[in-house]
Structures are given as structure tokens and as C-alpha cells.
Amino acid sequence: MPYLHQIDPIALSLGPLKVHWYGLMYLLGFAVAWWLGRRRVRAGRLPGVDDNGFSDLMFYAMLGVVVGGRVGYMLFYDFGPFIHDPLLLFRVWEGGMSFHGGLLGVLAAIAWWSRRHRLHFFDTVDFIAPLVPAGLGFGRIGNFIGGELWGKPTHGTVFERLGVIFPRALPEPFASMDAATLRAQYEAGLLDTFARHPSQLYQATLEGLVMFCVLVWYSRRPRPRYAVSGLFALLYGCFRFLVEFVREPDAQLGYLAFGWLTMGQLLSLPLVLLGLFWLWKSRTSPTLMPVASAETAR
Secondary structure, three states: OOOOOOOOEEEEOOOOOEEEEEHHHHHHEEEEEHHHHHHHHHHHOOOOHHHHHHHHHHHHHHHHHEEEEHHHHHHHHHHHHHHOOOOHHOOOHHHOOOOHHHHHHHHHHHHHHHHHHHOOOHHHHHHHHHHHHHHHHHHHHHHHOOOOOEOOOOOOOOOHHOEOOOOHHOOOOOHHOOOOOOOHHHOOOOHHHEEEEEEEHHHHHHHHHHHHHHHHHOOOOOOOOOOHHHHHHHHHHHHHHHHOEHHHHOOOOOOOOOOOOOHHHHHHHHHHHHHHHHHHHHOOEEEEOOOOOHHHHO
16 A cells, blocks of 8 residues: 655744754755764865864855755756746745756865865865765755655556555645545555655665765775766766656656656666776776874874
């Protein structure tokens, strides 16, 4: 029997202040990245950088995620309305973030930070790459809890028993029913045909858990420059491209070509190509060897 999604997206209410699970998931992802990053800094994986330098890097990277993610969404997914109303860019409470835009924002922040610290851009990217999947994974769990970015219908497929019924994706009159009435309809079996792929959880598993394990394992010892970045780009591009086949395309865009190509797939193809190129380039590139920090040396 499919699962009826009735999770409250609000984790905690303190008077007028409402704390959403989505925000908490991002904080959790940031905490894991912070913990892992400090361990890598203290192991000398970014020579010449101490905890303070790493704190600056994380701060600028977070700014890159927010600014790049919002601008990217406007440019890639909502360009028409944005042209008519540029103030949409600042109405973040209405939702809309793009991973690919956030990635570009982070890369811009890394480039600026690396230049200030006289480090090679890709040495920093290689250092940061294993920290990113935690945020991706927890962010997708936040999408699932919020009941957004759902997948395509599972009816008639081998995934039917894995289906989830998202109330916000239901047609009328079900979409207007209160929670108790909707559950009664569900228990009567009247909503089974509306079950959808929990594509958010697919992405949390692949882009989060799998990528985190692979990249942490792969970077456990020094690798040639470009190698870790290349593996990150290749894995994310492939995983995102595959999951898009069962994820509902953005309503304002639909399919871009062939009756199946989505914007997410189009934006992921360059990552696959870049990942392959960087892995090839790493074969003849130098390896940055760890230099223990002063804290570790003491």
C-alpha cells in the first residue's frame, strides 16, 4: 500500500516564529560539512590553512550557495516571470533554489577565497568536494518532508509499492480536503492511483549517502589535482540525470526535447563531461601532499 505523506513541514513553533524541517536539514548538512572539513584541515589536507581560514571558506561558500542557488533558479527555471518582475529574486520565501546555480556560486566564492590565500583553485575544490554531499542529502530529505519536488506516478510500474501520495500533488476534490478526510479516502484505497515516486529520497540516497561514502573513501589519501573534483562532477551529473527520468519536470518548463529531456538533465550533462575531462587531466597533474597544521603538530 502506498504511503500517505502527511508530515508537518514545521518542526517547531515559538510564537510567531516557525522553524521548518527544511532549514534544519540544511543546518545538519552544514554541521557535517563543518565537522569533516575541520578534521581534514587539521590533517593538513589544505596546507597553510588553519581553522580560521577554513571558517572564512565555509562562510563564503554558504553565501555562494544561497546567492548562486537563487539567481540560478531565476535564470534556469523561472526566467520569464523574472524578466517581468525582477523583484522575484528577493522573494525567497516563495521558494526556488537551483543546485547548478548554487554550484556556480560556490565555485565563484572558492575562486575568490583561493586567490586571497594564494592557493590553486582546484586544490580548494578538491578539498571541498567531499563536504558537499552531506548538504545535498539532507536537503533532499528536507524536500521530502516538505512534500515538494515529487516524482512521476508509480501506477503500473515495478515501483508501485514504493509510491508516496503527496497531498499537494492531488487533483480536486482531494487537494482541498482536510487531513482527516484525506486519510479516510486513503484508507478506503481511493488514493492509490495517485502514488508517486519519492524522487527526493532517491536523490538523497544517491547524491547524498552514496556520493558522501565514495568521495570520503576516495579522498582518504592524497589524489592528483582535479581527481576528487572530477569524480564529484561525474557522479552528481550521472545520478541527477538518471533520477530526472522519474522526477516530475518543473511545471513552468515541462520537457525541453524528445518528450523526456528536462532542464535538470540538460544542466547535468556539462557536469558529466567536465568530470570526465578533470579525471583525464588528473593523470598528469601534481598531488598536493598533506602538511600537518600547527594545532596537530603541538
